[in-house]
Amino acid sequence: MSDTTLHEFDNDIITIGTPDLDKTLIKDIPKDSLIEVSDLADNGIYHSRFEGEFGWENEIFCAFVRHDWYRKYWDLPLGLPFHMDLMKRLAEFRASQNKDLTNIQFEDEGDWCHLNYEILIPAAAQTIGDALKYANEILDWIENTVQTAQEGAAGLINGVIEKYNETSLLHLPDLIEKVKTATDIDEMGKYLEELVARFFSEIKGFQIIERKRTKTEEIDIVIVNNAEQSFWKSESNLILVECKNWTKKPAGKNEYVAFREKLENRRGRAKLGFFISAKGFAKTFGLEDLRNSKADLLIVPLDLKQLIEIIEKQLNYSEELQKFYIQATTK
Known part of the structure; x- marks a missing residue:
């Protein structure tokens, strides 16, 4: 050669x-x-x-x-x-x-x-x-x-974060109350990151390897999918979770497109993403999702209120997520 x-x-x-x-x-x-x-x-x-x-x-x-x-x-x-x-x-x-x-x-x-x-x-x-x-x-x-x-x-870093993180000492009811009542954006983001991380960590086989808060009020979480349950087992190796910590407006088309790009940039290893919004979703979010419905990526929208309700009612996290997953595929 x-x-x-x-x-x-x-x-x-x-x-x-x-x-x-x-x-x-x-x-x-x-x-x-x-x-x-x-x-x-x-x-x-x-x-x-x-x-x-x-x-x-x-x-x-x-x-x-x-x-x-x-x-x-x-x-x-x-x-x-x-x-x-x-x-x-x-x-x-x-x-x-x-x-x-x-x-x-x-x-x-x-x-x-x-x-x-x-x-x-x-x-x-x-x-x-x-x-x-x-x-x-x-x-x-x-x-x-x-x-x-x-x-x-990532697992080593996340383990240190979980061990030496004051929010990890809060019980779930206290953590939820902090999320609901925090007035400072940075404080709200800190508590929300912990809440979302705990929620997905409770699903058997989901291992969080990356969690961070960005300067644009986003919370990004990367999950390795080691689930043995047949429903999740067939999904991609990586699952992404993004939470918009906005207090004034819902997530719309631009947020959908940006999250979709994050999924696409994982070299085909991430086909599933959960998008959690503190203020719900604008109509443009759903319209953009419909426009991309033929693609092999799936973005599941989840209102923060819905996530908190699942936790407070002590419902089965995996089963409830499956319902939102199915809703997202049948729009």
């Missing part, structure tokens, strides 16, 4: 959609073209199904993988330098053991970081679908291994 990077290619890019992957033969791909796997959504925007392109280098068909990270928006518990170094080391390990990965290159531009490498597609692969499956198996192994490290770091 040469040491030419993907960025130096000056070839035509051919876009192939998911339905045509198994119909497109590798031998029919022009030597001077690159293949991008993307699907056209209803809104006219292409959604990439692979981080990179496919094409020929000399006589070997390859997947040219490109991982790009932006420091400004990095919020995972394991810092970006450790995250990308682990991915690079895993790629190097795969290259040394299986000889099907080469030309590993890392570049740190300051704001952006890039990790590029080539996956050598075996000669047995006949179609672009075969090539995508082979490449994705390698990418999934690398990303799942790094995700496990991220979850481990």
